[in-house]
Amino acid sequence: MSLCIEPFLQKLTDCGPEARFILEAIARGGSCGGSGGECFRCKPLAKQLHMVEGVVSAALGELVAVGVVERLESALAGKGRPKVSYQIAPQSLATLKGQPSPHASHPDHLKRLFSGADIPAGILGPQPKSQKERAIVTRLGKPAPPGGRSRLSICNRLLLGALLANADQFGVVTGLSNLDLRRLTGLDSESLSHRLRRLRGVGLIRSYVPGVTSSVFCTKKVNSTYFLNLNHPGYGLSGEGAVLVHWLPQSKVRNDAFDVLLRDVQGFRRPPALNRAKTPKEVLHFLARERRPVFNVLRLMLYRCASELLSRHWFDLARDGSGDYDWLRDRIEADLQPPLGFGAGEVQPDRAWGEILRHFCKLVVGIAQTYRARFGAANWIGFDSVGLCILPVLEGEGDEIMVLLLQPRPVEISTCAILRESHRGELALESWGEESEMPLEYRFGCGLLTPPARRILKS
Structure with missing residues (x-):
């Protein structure tokens, strides 16, 4: 499921983000009206x-x-000017009605975004300015943009809506390239990058992992992954x-399985390695x-597979060894691309792959x-x-902090909780009714939020 405006993207090439937002808001119905072919006027819509x-008029x-x-x-x-009203063109209306019913994972979030609802979204970290300090108007006397008043702007709402409409139940977006986002929003590359940073800076995007191009992946080019914050108070x-966070004492922190893989590869590049590799030479x-x-x-990629494995086999997960999960091998093989010569019919390359x-x-x-x-x-x-x-705790060290997103919330815990393990292995539970109540330094340290970039703090 994507945005309602997707069937019109070719026509909307010359339309800006504001026009796309308005069309999306109207197409979704609600209090804006117009989705059923009714007439609407500019002033009430604004x-x-x-x-x-x-x-809105432009x-x-x-x-x-x-x-x-x-x-x-x-x-x-x-005498006087004629009264002007608008309606969705009949052909466009037929296109909208011909679309299958949307099955977005987050209908309530999308409803709020494409409505007149106010969405507070201040920059994380600094203390909010008092009402007197906030700029209500610009130096030219025009109303200050919503971002200047710690409110989400129309362009940022549209961008966040494009991400939300393509997110899974946990708020993870994997299938959108920057080109897709530009086509959906009408933003140019520079504006898109700035607004993505802004959404991270206000905590609506928890974190992201940039896409890459590599021959090890079947698709060669892998899109960026975004982790959206569905619990944002806005x-x-x-x-x-x-x-749910699990936090080890520093004395118990070790390299995790992927850190070992990374260490072995780095040692393989610059022999002789200090430690004996645990990773096969292939x-x-x-x-x-x-x-x-x-x-x-x-x-x-490995975390996604491990997440599915945990969801499907929490109780009967193999306690040791690699277990027997045929679907897991198929899933990994579908994501990775064997190098030239691997799997080409020769016995040795097949064995290596x-x-x-x-x-x-096993990992x-x-x-x-x-x-x-x-x-x-x-x-x-x-x-x-x-x-x-x-x-993923992108800035973490070793296995000190591990984080799980759970859907739906188990009745035994609150919306946000930390399991702190003591030196003796005992667990202490810290809970918060809302994620925003957790201390900000905890949320940064646990990978729930990304500290704002300096240029965002100055804006």
């Missing part, structure tokens, strides 16, 4: 969407120019999911020339076993009845 009337003009919306003038008996919604050859960003994407796949399966099972052992120590939580997603 008031409903909390937009400047001149901006945006409607763009939609009229491309034939998606019709402009109607009512005849007057006396939505004004009570979260259905939960965030895997080391396979990854020897890859850059660090490729490993970040590979880690996400099989060893690579076996090792990645996934090992990751899942570690998460199962640590979170499973909280045996009062019903993990078997919910979906699980591993949230």
Whole structure:
């Protein structure tokens, strides 16, 4: 499921983000009206969407120019200007009605975005300015943009809506390229990059992993992955999911399974290695020339597989060894691309490729076993009845902090909780009714949020 405006993207090429937002808001129905072919007027629409009337008028003009919306003038008996109203063009209306019913994972979030609802979204970190300090108007006397008043702008709402409409139940977006986002929003590359940073800076995007191009992946080019914050207070919604953190004392922190893989590959590049490699040579050859960003994407791929393994086999997960999960090998093989010569019919290359796949399966099972052992120590939580997603702690060290997103929230825990393990292995539970109540430094440290970029703090 994507945005309602997707069937019109070819027509909307010359339309800006504001015009696209207005069309999306109208197409979704609600209090804006017009989705059933009714007429609507500029001033009430601007008031409903909390937009400047001149901006709405210009945006409607763009939609009229491309034939998606019709402009109607009512005849007057006396003197004066005719009353102007608008309606979705009949052909466009038929296109909308012909679309299958949307099945977005987050209908309530999308409803708030494409409405007149206010969405507070201040920059994380600094104390909010008082009402007197906030700029209500610019130096030219015009109303200050919503971002200047710690409110989400129309362009940022549209961009976030494009991400939300393509997110899974945990708020993870994997299938959108920058080109897709530009086509959906009408933003140029520079504006798109700035607005994505802004959404991270206000906490609506938890974090992201940039896409890469590499021959180790079947698709060659892998899109960026975005982790959206469905619990952001700006939505004004009570979260259905939960965030659960497991935190080790520093004395117990070790390298995780993927850190070992990375260490072995780095040692293989610059022999002699300080430590004996635990990774098969076939895997080391396979990854020897890859850059660090490729490993970040590979880690996400393995985490996705481990998340599915945990969701499907929480109780019957193999306690040791790699277990027997045929679907897991198929999933990994569908994501990775054997180098030239691998799998070409020769006995030796086939054996090498099989060893690579076996090792990645072993890594996934090992990751899942570690998460199962640590979170499973909280045996009062019903993990078997919910979906699980591993949230990567991108700036973390070793296995000190592990984070799970759970959908729906287990009844035994609150929306946000930390399981702190003591030196003796005992667990202490810290809970917050809302994720925003957790101390900000915890949320940064646990990968729930990304510290704002300096240029965002200055803006």
